[in-house]
Amino acid sequence: MMRRNTQSSCVHYPSQSVLSLRDIHRRFGHTIAVDGLTLEVRAGEVFGLLGPNGAGKSTTIAIATGLLAPDAGAVDLLGLGSPANPKVRMHLGLAPQEITLYAELTARENLRFFADLYGVSNARARVDDLLALVELDARATDRVATFSGGMKRRLNLAAALVHDPKLVLLDEPTAGVDPQSRNRILELVRRLASEGKTILYTTHYMEEAAKICDRVGIVDHGRMLDVGTVADLIARHGGQSAVTVERDGAEERILTADPVAEVARQFARANSDRERGEVGREVTGLRIERPDLETVFLSLTGRSLRE
Amino acid sequence: MRAIFAIARKDLRLLLRDKGDVFFTFVFPVVIAILFGFVFGGGSNSGSKLELAVVRESDSVLALGIEEDLANDAAFETTAFPTRDAAADAVRAGKVTAAVILPKSLDSGLEGLFSGQGIAIDAVVDPSRRAEAGLIQGKLNELAFRQFPKLFANGDEMKRAFSAARTSIASARGMSPTQKLLGAGMITAAESFTSSIGDEDASTNASGGGANGAAGNTADFTPIRVKVEELAPRAGRPRASFDVTFPQGIVWGLAGCFGAFASSLVTERARGTLDRLRLAPITAFHLISGKAIACLVAGLLVQALVFAVALTFFGSQIAQPAMLVVACFAAAFAFAGLAMALAAFCRTEAEANGAGRGAILILALIGGGTIPLFFMPPFLRTLSYGSPFRWAVAAIEGPFWRDTPVSEQVVPLVVLIAIGFLGWIIGARALWRPFAR
Numbered sequence: 001m002m003r004r005n006t007q008s009s010c011v012h013y014p015s016q017s018v019l020s021l022r023d024i025h026r027r028f029g030h031t032i033a034v035d036g037l038t039l040e041v042r043a044g045e046v047f048g049l050l051g052p053n054g055a056g057k058s059t060t061i062a063i064a065t066g067l068l069a070p071d072a073g074a075v076d077l078l079g080l081g082s083p084a085n086p087k088v089r090m091h092l093g094l095a096p097q098e099i100t101l102y103a104e105l106t107a108r109e110n111l112r113f114f115a116d117l118y119g120v121s122n123a124r125a126r127v128d129d130l131l132a133l134v135e136l137d138a139r140a141t142d143r144v145a146t147f148s149g150g151m152k153r154r155l156n157l158a159a160a161l162v163h164d165p166k167l168v169l170l171d172e173p174t175a176g177v178d179p180q181s182r183n184r185i186l187e188l189v190r191r192l193a194s195e196g197k198t199i200l201y202t203t204h205y206m207e208e209a210a211k212i213c214d215r216v217g218i219v220d221h222g223r224m225l226d227v228g229t230v231a232d233l234i235a236r237h238g239g240q241s242a243v244t245v246e247r248d249g250a251e252e253r254i255l256t257a258d259p260v261a262e263v264a265r266q267f268a269r270a271n272s273d274r275e276r277g278e279v280g281r282e283v284t285g286l287r288i289e290r291p292d293l294e295t296v297f298l299s300l301t302g303r304s305l306r307e
Numbered sequence: 308m309r310a311i312f313a314i315a316r317k318d319l320r321l322l323l324r325d326k327g328d329v330f331f332t333f334v335f336p337v338v339i340a341i342l343f344g345f346v347f348g349g350g351s352n353s354g355s356k357l358e359l360a361v362v363r364e365s366d367s368v369l370a371l372g373i374e375e376d377l378a379n380d381a382a383f384e385t386t387a388f389p390t391r392d393a394a395a396d397a398v399r400a401g402k403v404t405a406a407v408i409l410p411k412s413l414d415s416g417l418e419g420l421f422s423g424q425g426i427a428i429d430a431v432v433d434p435s436r437r438a439e440a441g442l443i444q445g446k447l448n449e450l451a452f453r454q455f456p457k458l459f460a461n462g463d464e465m466k467r468a469f470s471a472a473r474t475s476i477a478s479a480r481g482m483s484p485t486q487k488l489l490g491a492g493m494i495t496a497a498e499s500f501t502s503s504i505g506d507e508d509a510s511t512n513a514s515g516g517g518a519n520g521a522a523g524n525t526a527d528f529t530p531i532r533v534k535v536e537e538l539a540p541r542a543g544r545p546r547a548s549f550d551v552t553f554p555q556g557i558v559w560g561l562a563g564c565f566g567a568f569a570s571s572l573v574t575e576r577a578r579g580t581l582d583r584l585r586l587a588p589i590t591a592f593h594l595i596s597g598k599a600i601a602c603l604v605a606g607l608l609v610q611a612l613v614f615a616v617a618l619t620f621f622g623s624q625i626a627q628p629a630m631l632v633v634a635c636f637a638a639a640f641a642f643a644g645l646a647m648a649l650a651a652f653c654r655t656e657a658e659a660n661g662a663g664r665g666a667i668l669i670l671a672l673i674g675g676g677t678i679p680l681f682f683m684p685p686f687l688r689t690l691s692y693g694s695p696f697r698w699a700v701a702a703i704e705g706p707f708w709r710d711t712p713v714s715e716q717v718v719p720l721v722v723l724i725a726i727g728f729l730g731w732i733i734g735a736r737a738l739w740r741p742f743a744r
């Protein structure tokens with residue numbers, strides 16, 4: 001019996017699976033940081049872990065990388081077993097939530113150091129490529145201490161890539177940067193995905209998740225509430241769209257599953273009103289509100305994502 | 308291996324870019340060495356007694372008298388030693404400041420005094436104790452003179468001495484007739500002088516004679532000659548107090564290295580870079596070794612710098628260059644190991660800075676960092692065996708200026724290397740658990 005169970009659980013991991021967490025538990029004293037979380041990241045996708053501060057995202061990342069041991073549950077990377085094994089964790093790269101670089105070393109020295117740690121061959125060329133990739137080649141010989149927040153973030157990300165890992169874990173890689181830098185980082189993530197990397201991306205910004213993630217998992221209180229594409233999640237939990245029609249300063253809010261049809265209906269009504277000579281009932285404004293991940297989070301937790 | 312060197316190179320870079328660390332590791336030690344060099348060079352008068360080894364080879368009244376007076380003198384703390392060699396070893400080991408030898412020739416008592424040879428007393432001093440050497444020399448002259456009234460008071464001894472002196476002067480080949488005449492005249496004068504001599508006169512004479520003896524000039528006739536021999540005499544160049552203080556500077560340099568590296572692991576933990584290190588395919592042993600190598604290299608750099616300054620600006624000379632290099636390696640190795648042991652145990656930066664720098668300050672102090680070992684009261688000197696700094700100083704001084712035989716340098720070297728290995732292993736083991744998770 002036991003044996004069959006083990007076998008069947010192996011069958012559950014598709015060959016596509018890059019990272020698999022099963023029923024992970026972890027607490028810190030009385031705080032339950034991760035509470036039976038299960039997730040699977042598939043090859044080539046950008047998987048977003050979306051949840052508010054304190055949801056357990058970073059703890060999950062630490063467990064996924066083998067930096068932290070779970071109290072219970074299993075972690076598997078690429079079907080090779082636990083990343084606590086150095087041979088296994090070779091295949092992942094982590095950009096931690098905090099900037100973890102040597103501030104007194106230059107950008108190039110930092111990357112070169114990490115490349116040497118991993119025994120990267122042709123390290124010099126690799127470091128130059130990465131500096132170009134994150135657009136820091138012009139500042140390569142400047143100390144990290146002199147960098148802006150966005151530049152540090154980009155270098156922090158580059159340091160996760162030195163050994164060309166299959167899975168890249170980015171823990172809130174846009175925290176504390178200006179909007180322009182944020183867009184550069186998001187583009188970079190998409191570019192990595194298009195080059196075949198698998199990415200686990202955590203954030204508490206639903207716009208980011210919606211913009212770059214192929215699939216999103218919603219976490220709160222250490223639990224995975226639902227997983228799917230953004231469209232799936234909205235379809236499941238977003239509820240109806242709202243069409244707001246404004247006539248003579250008065251607003252009418254109409255809930256509908258098909259807002260485009262509703263708008264068309266509103267226009268048709270306005271036209272026929274005009275033909276019948278009814279005045280004073282002109283439509284002066286029209287607004288569509290589609291449900292988004294924020295709505296999804298609200299419906300799943302009863303709270304707003306950005307409290 | 309590449310990872311280890313990458314870590315070592317990275318940590319050295321970080322050290323050299325931290326102004327505080329650079330100051331405490333490289334600048335402070337040189338400043339200390341020079342400053343203390345001038346302080347100790349200006350003559351030392353510590354209130355404590357000078358420790359003397361006394362080797363009495365003669366059983367004569369004169370020898371016994373000097374020995375007794377030395378023992379009763381407030382300035383000295385004497386210990387009897389059986390042989391010259393044993394006493395010289397004690398001086399070399401810093402257990403006593405000087406050794407006084409009351410040679411067999413004192414058997415002839417006063418006869419020697421008038422035979423043109425004078426009374427010979429030998430003293431062996433540590434070359435770093437030149438200031439004390441003068442004091443000891445003067446004191447010995449004084450004590451020797453003080454024996455005279457006792458001898459003169461003994462009539463038989465007197466008569467025997469004068470007649471022996473007459474015979475030896477008459478038969479002396481190296482003396483001109485004029486000198487012989489003068490000598491005979493002096494003896495006659497002395498014979499009549501002895502009846503009126505008193506204690507006070509003796510002491511007055513003593514200081515004059517002492518100065519004469521201390522100058523070490525071989526005048527034709529010096530009644531008492533105290534020959535001071537330095538343990539490792541070096542032709543033409545007086546040993547300076549800097550020889551003592553530069554190894555002290557090294558102690559502080561090693562302390563600086565230790566401080567910088569003891570906190571470096573904690574800093575990595577606090578800044579999160581330790582996570583990146585843990586993710587890399589390296590073990591705790593790689594990490595500790597990389598850091599220890601950086602600490603070792605920094606330690607060697609400090610020592611090279613201190614010696615460069617000592618040789619260039621202070622005229623120091625190295626007695627055994629090859630052994631000195633070995634000693635420097637051993638010292639740096641010991642402190643690298645110690646730093647790693649502490650680094651792995653401390654969990655916070657405050658802990659590492661507090662415990663690390665605090666402990667090292669105390670160890671440096673009792674290990675001879677500020678007060679040279681031979682100035683220390685005995686209980687402190689015993690305590691100093693517990694300080695790795697003491698062993699570093701011992702290991703470095705031996706080949707630097709003491710010129711001790713290699714066989715005597717083995718113990719400090721072995722102690723230092725053992726400390727280094729132990730620290731290294733303890734560090735790697737302590738780090739292993741959190742690292743392996």
Ligand SMILES: Nc1ncnc2c1ncn2[C@@H]1O[C@H](COP(=O)(O)OP(=O)(O)O)[C@@H](O)[C@H]1O
Pocket residue numbers: 028031032033051052053054055056057058059060
């Ligand atoms: N090392 C730790 N010690 C104690 N509590 C922790 C620790 N790490 C995380 N926590 C707690 O676990 C919960 C989840 O934290 P975290 O995983 O950092 O969330 P997120 O990354 O989603 O903001 C929080 O309540 C946090 O305070």
Ligand SMILES: [Mg+2]
Pocket residue numbers: 057058059097171172
């Ligand atoms: Mg977090």
